[in-house]
Amino acid sequence: MCLGIGFAGIMSTLFLGLNWAPSVSINAFESPAAQRIFYWHVPSAWAAFIAFGVLFTGSALWFFKRSPLGWRLHVAGAEASLACGLMAVWSGCVWGAAEWGTPWDWTDVRLNTFGLLTLLALFLVLGRQSQPDGVETRDTFSTFGLYGFILVPLTYVATRIWQIRHPGPVIAAGDDGGSLQSSMALVLLIGALSFTIFIIGHMMISMRITHLEQRLEQAQKSLDGGN
């Protein structure tokens, strides 16, 4: 349900962003047409931060409370972080190639910290698949989830402190904010809501799958004669 609504919203955002939202000033951008990827890039990055938050919460719940729900949140958060992180990184690279002439800058703090968060999510997803389920696996990956979250506030403040290539904030920009036209802000809002709903749906399904995997493993252990 959530996935369906979210997906429809994302498609609507794409349509509105590409066809309805006004063009930006040609003087402000090297490649004004490429700017429209912004309606995909910013909401996906927003959803990625929500997913990173879920990943952190799940990691903390498992690490400190040994909560099975915490582990399911960790798994769901890692998968959602990877999906949204890749969408944000990919769209950012496309936009960067058009606007800056280079898809990536190894000296830009925002780009690198966000890229690392995505790599961390990839590490957690692939790593979990390579290991048998157990407290050793869960403890180790939860620790990485907890430490990795240090990058989230760093990523958020990066453009405020070291603005090298990535532009400053367009949302929650403080006194300097509010530069978006109302129609642009509306499309962005629809995008953010759609991605949020989509990612919540994705995580709910992921948690359900993890729960079923755990039940299957328990059943297999019972057949093997274990506890």
Add this chain to the structure above:
Amino acid sequence: MVVQSTNGRFDVGLQSRTSMAAPLLSLVDVEVRRGMSVVLTGFNLEVASKDVVVLHGKNGAGKSTVIESCARLLPLEKGSVHHHGSLVVDSEGRRALAKQPFGLTLQSNGLLGDETIENHLTTVCSLSGMKTDILPILDAYGLAHRSSDRIGQLSGGQARKVAVIAGLLPAMLSPQPRLILLDEPDSGLDEDALAALISDIGQLREAGHAFVIASHHPEMMKCATRLHDLESETNQEQPKCQPWKAVGTQENVSLLSSRTGHRYLRSTRAGIARNGIAALLVLGTLLAFIDPINLEKNMLVGFILAAPFAAGLAGDPVVYLMREHRAVDWWRAHVNRLPAADFFAPVLGFTLSALGCFLFLDSFNWKLSLIGAGVLWITLLCVRFIELSTMRLARPNAVFIRLLLPILILPWALVVEYLGTL
């Protein structure tokens, strides 16, 4: 004696607890999970001087878990482990070195294939703060003629003998009671070696040392003073025998060569093979495509520091070597700081940067060479930290740990950019 059970908790060794003031080993209310199973719960055990506790029972019962918990290799969900009355590990995450040396033989040998038998046993002696002539001990196990051979050249049974001797050595050296932990010491031993082992255990017991042994072997079970199946315990009388005469003399031998990995790197050249070659390949690739004469200043600095950076990203060669046969676990049980290539790294970094200076600047620049040494060392430290963080996993080599290494590119790039402005 066996054995009271209260609320599923088995309290054993009551007799020794009341009669001995400071047991050599005590496990208090220990709970350990492995995988998704709780292997031990509410487990208590006290081992006093002259005890030989043989843990037996079916596969998966938790015998190795007890041994590894005693050696502080496993995190505890509940409870604590004490050696000689001092805490060594507890469920709050506290870990302390045992104040007295102890012997350990893991199920995997914990040996590095490129060490010689003599080197390994000398290291064990050094960890006990003692020295001795190891040849008579090796002779008892039929290994005297192989003392200078690398462990990798031995058969499986011979390597097992070395691991067992390494486990027994702290007790053989010391007149003071020592704790010895042996996990399946009989596996792979021939009859003569097994007889020698049983004889040594008897003599060492008489000398006051204590043993915890995991084994199914009937001969090993016969030499127990306490037979323990992790649920209940029975006592056995052992005949008197000649006590072992300690063969060690006190000497604080420096472990610098092992701790800095120099001993391992010298014999294997793993540092050159892994880190050096990676760096030289990077240098060669850069030179193949780019003419240094046309480069800007910050690019030149980047090219010079690329080689030490690549060498650092290849990881710590000593940690790589210690993955063999759980050698890293053997070391982790005995020391807080694992052997690492802390001496080799800056030397290689300096050399590679100096080489880069000659290639790209046509002259030696000592400042850049020193910075290169620092770059390699810090990069290596970070990679080692990340790699060791996954050592507890069931399959640490299968995890995609190198996905996280791009975290090091940003600081490296910022350093290069900063140096380019100077």
